[in-house]
Amino acid sequence: MKTYIKTSKNFCIAILAMAAIGILGGCKKDFLDRKPQGAYTSDTYPYPKGSGPFDGEIFAAYDILRSYDCSGSGFIAATGIRSDDADKGSTPTDGPTSLEMDNFTITPSNVLVNDLWRGYFNVIGKCNIVLDKVTKDQDPGTPAESKVYAEAEAKFLRGYSYFMLVRLFGRVPLIDKLYDDPVAQSNVKQSEPAAIYTLIESDLQFAGASLPPSWDASKFPGRATKGSANGILAKVYLTRQNWGMAMSTANLVMTSGNYDLLIPYDDIFKETGENSKESVFELQATASLTEKRANGSQFASIQAVRGTGIWNLGWGFNIPNTRLEAAYETPNDPRKARTFLYAGGTSVFGEAVPASLPNTRYNHKIHSNPATRNAILDNFSYWMNIRILRYADVVLMYAEAANELGGTANTTAALKALNDVRKRARGSNAGILPDITTTDQTQLRSAIRQERRIELAMEHDRFFDLVRWGTASEAFQQAGKAFVPGKHELLPIPAAQIEISKNVLTQNFGYN
């Protein structure tokens, strides 16, 4: 009995103690209510006042477009080095993955194709986030215009990214929304190019109809406009050989009054030529003493002169080759000097280029102004914008579509457009680049194709042009490259992506 009493007394104390513990815990009910520190969630982000409440998400997509994945070695190799007008450059043994592109020895494990795949899908994902947000936005305070602009801008960037993907890879997964169940969307099968093009056309049509013709020039130079969307859409139609729509869509750009061919060819590619009236869609990059690279792009430095000392401007990839050199109808075509930067020559800014460099030719169009380099104290020109679509390109697309449609009126229009481009190229030198006068469709076709090659040399379209003209096989045979028709028009689907998908993605023809 005594033991019992004692034990129960002990128990009482124990219970009291437990109660005390409970109080210690209980009074701290919010002890576990903590928040992330110094970081926003989408619920706490104080969206800035800009042109619309969706700008933040849209700008993230622009960020990816100028990043290494979309504008770095992969982009340069696939659009430039892979063409018949450029060689790999750099030093003989540097950049074997780019060499694989140049020589058509590319394999699915090539890292550059993975960069491109990842990059453009990253943009598409960012666009889908914007579109999702626009759809779900219930705020009566959101201006209707900003919703339309946001949707249009996201669709433009998505359409452009899919246009790149479909030309690079052919069949790719078609993802046009955010899925409710994230797991379900982790692995989506590829769609046929026709289905991808349907999405591209509808995206760009919406963007072309809804984007503003221009943005506040002091705040948003280079932001995608109605003209950008119609310009890219014209190229989509051209690629699809929908000549009528290509011509009329290019014409929308040409009659918009926002563009002309007045800026001299030499100036287009300078820092001072950025966002000129020549610029239809241009990826924006900038640098300052404080941020030399974070807001820029590696695009120019990957190609810039690979010298020593103050001529160590970059890696020297993507050099114009002797085939391109020979393609000019006259060596005096001023565009040649603006396309080729020769070792031992003089740059457009008057610099004497050293004679002993790993290569004798470099891409002159991405060469930066030494004054900018000295001001920013950086030789790797991360501030150089990337001219994705120039007005001259649109004019030549118009000419090409018009000529393909045929008929007197169209031929006249084609000749006019073609000669407008030649006129600017000729500059004050009346003795060269005479107007084209032929009305023969075949002759005019080759004249327009020749003009595209020269006017837009080293500007990301040569390979795609050869493929859509059906002349790739012939051109690469002449260039002595092991191009296999039916295979090398497309890049391999990246091995890493097939692995991640556990073979839901399937390889392109000839790469297995």
Next chain:
Amino acid sequence: MKRIFTKFSVFTFLCLLFMNAASAQNITVKGVITDGADKLPLPGVGVLVKGTTTGTTTDASGSYALSAPANATLVFTYIGYTTKEIPINNQTTINVQMGESSQDLEGVVVVGYGTQRKRDLTGAITQVKGDDIAKMPNTNPLSSLQGKVAGLTVVNSGSPGAAPTVRIRGVNSTNSSSPLYVVDGVHQSNIDYINPADIENIEVLRDPSSLAIFGLQAGNGVIVVTTKRAAKGETRVSLQSSAGVQKVVNTIGVTNAAQFRTLYDTYLAASGAGQMDYRNYTADTDWQKEILRSAFLSNNSLTISNSGEKTSTLINLGYNTQEGVLKFGRFQRYIARVNEDVKITDNIKVGADITGSHWNLNGSSGDLNNAIWAAPIVGVRESETAYYAMPNFQRAQVGNPVARIYQNDGNSINKGYRVVGSLFGEVNFLKDFKWRSQIYTDLGFNNSRGYTGLPFTVINLGEGAAPTEYFNNPNARTSVRQASDEYRKFQQDHTLTYEKTLNEDHKVTAVAGFTSIFESTTSLSGDRTDIGLNIPNDPSFWYLGVSDKSNPSNVTGGGREVSSMGYFARVNYSFLEKYLVNATYRRDGISRLAPQNRWGNFGGVGLGWVISEESFFKDIKGIDFLKLRGAWGTVGNGQGIADYIYLPGLSTSNSGVFGDNIYPGVAPAYIPDPNLKWEVVRGTDLGLDIRALNNRLSGEINLYDKTTKDIITQITLLSSSGNTSYRTNLGTITNRGVEVSLGWNDKIGSDFTYNISPNFSYNKNKVESIGNNINFVLFGNGVNNRTVTGESIGHFYGFRQVGIYQSTADLDKLPRMSTSLPGDIAYEDVNKDGVITDADKVNLGSPFPTWNYGLNVNLGYKGFDLLLQGQGVAGNYVYTQRRTAQFTDVNYEINRINAWTGPGTSNIEPTLVRRGNNYLMSTYYLEPGDYFRLRTVQMGYTFKPEALQKAGVKNLRLYVSGQNIHTWSKTTGYSPEVPISNILGGGADNGVYPLPAVYTFGINVTF
């Protein structure tokens, strides 16, 4: 617990008392009792004439004297030490060394919010004595655990001040597999601030039933560290000091200048490129030799302790310094600890403990791969400020390895300060109850400043006839940077313990308690480049304020807050010392999860059966103790959850650029799963403890089966939302294994003692599912490591090499890739479809060892002692990623001398031509990771106490020690211990820091 044990011993003596009484001529016997390990005198040791009540205890100097029959036997007993019986046999002096060892069953083991006798344990807990840690010349005590505990994987690094990677029983999770450290009660993620010489014991808790009391913190196991307390009843001053030198024993074989030229010429010819003109490149530089050095190392610890009736005090001062073998790294650490316990009354005790530490790190800017890759044909420098650039073929990618070291030497000042303190109060009441409250804090401040000076002159030797150029970059400007971060932790623990023995048969210990932890950090850093002035290379100017604010600067800052709390209870019950039951419960919550998912219940049950206590066992000779135990438990892995990922986090690192305007861009950082919860680790343990042949043989065997469920899997949503990820609970991983520890402790004659204790463990890891029913795979380190359902976590994934295509005939005959050429690696056509495609990639083995083993041998002869320790792993592979550099032409590793150059030249080494096919992940780049390392050879001499007494010295030991003297391994890198801290992409040797051999001389002296 100790109190009960004392009672138990008294009871034993009483039993002995009533047995029989011998009678003979009495003589006076005296002697000194010392600790077998540190040779210090032991006060308070019980000395009893066997079978009588006659007895005494040793005094403060460990001496005793008593009168006993000349043919009687003396019994020496001391808590925590093995009881010894020595027949007198007419000797008048009997000096005894008491053995204290981890095999001792009566030893007390810390089990989390309490202690338990080793013999009563039902889970897998291994104790490592502080002395075994203090002996090693490591600045981080965890490094010294390597090879000592079965089931514990430790990967050491030779980098000064670096903490080793620690894994307990394999890899549990795809997210976090690092154990929790509990240092005198405070929860830590590292123990960098502990002086290795100031540790009393380390316990490694491995099974879920033992871990359950720690709830959400314990998913990856717990390592409990107990620091030293003042020894009872005396004042002691002891100094432990060692100093030595570290040397890199094996460098990576690369070609010298002549060999390089031969290979490079062959390569250029085979690639169809023009030959290199070497006229300006005539040097023969061993770049590894240029960046490595013999480095100094020293560890020092001074302890002053005093213990009286009411108070006990311990003061410890430590100083460690370690230079890096890679020029010019250096780590220094100063530690001071004060511990004070005050007994206010017999029932009330309070105490405080405070540790202050300060470290100082001079990081090295040396890059080991840089030295492997740099061409040997280039010289180092012309003067101290003018260094040669590499030839054009690698100039843009590979810098001068020595220039970068000298350029940045001394350019950064990194200091850390940390204070860890605790206060406790303990009240014993109502005889059987004890209330203990303890509060802890851990405050850290790290501070760094640095400088970027003007670069050295670069000398371009030029290609062929090109002239030598001297270049000073006109764009370079000096800049300074500063960073500081602050870290705080507050923890409180309150426990009520009930301890009772009923009718001598039923022993109950129950504990209930509450704990909470709050942690936060803040950080601030910035840099400023001076456009106009050259900031001098003098640390007194290295502050942002030195340059005018019109100069470009970047500043950033951040912070973090997390908290957790839990309630817990545990009951230990033993009946007749024979049947043991432990039951644990914990309810735990963490702030990282959504409120509705925050709390969870965890628990465990352990059962033990001491078979040797059974009556039927009395007849079995040779076995002194045999216990069978089994345990089951469930714990959580709260560490695997990144902070607050249930909330829709935003990535704000993107920017929209228009013209020169820069606008912030935002994108979801991931797709949040609001229902995210912790990973759950469940496990079953079966164990057997045995002591046999008069306690000379000890053994412990554990079998475990552990499952982690609800793995937080990161699913990359490539095609839908642009590389963002979705983290959700999908996946199950199992780890099953065996752990065996053995010990043999004996002596030959009276002077020669020896102890051999081997241990090994085997762990089989399997990913039972990942992503559950969706088609899913996780890759790490590019796609070199794969985690997929049905195979071990993070295994290497690639092709198996079967040879080299010798000729075009081989290409026609053998399965190949469309791009294969003669000289390329021929891979195995696993799926037998006649071509080599990605479908032929297979599991090539794990970066994580399946076997871990260790062998410790202690020999003692009179004053001499010899310690041998070896440790090894087996079953894993190392990926020689450093050899896959194909961004440009780099120096060749020596194996490339045998590269294929034509039919029949090699069936292993591919062509020198850099072709993508030969850089794919394959067995060609894997080396068996098995190694056995002679970890320690230590020879010491302890002076006889008598010889030292005059000088007032109680104990003096001198020793020489060698660490990592030899490693048996097939790997070609500096160390087979390559990093495995990246769970999904571990095991790559991509510039692993050398683990040097260390030769030290040391002294331990006690006054």
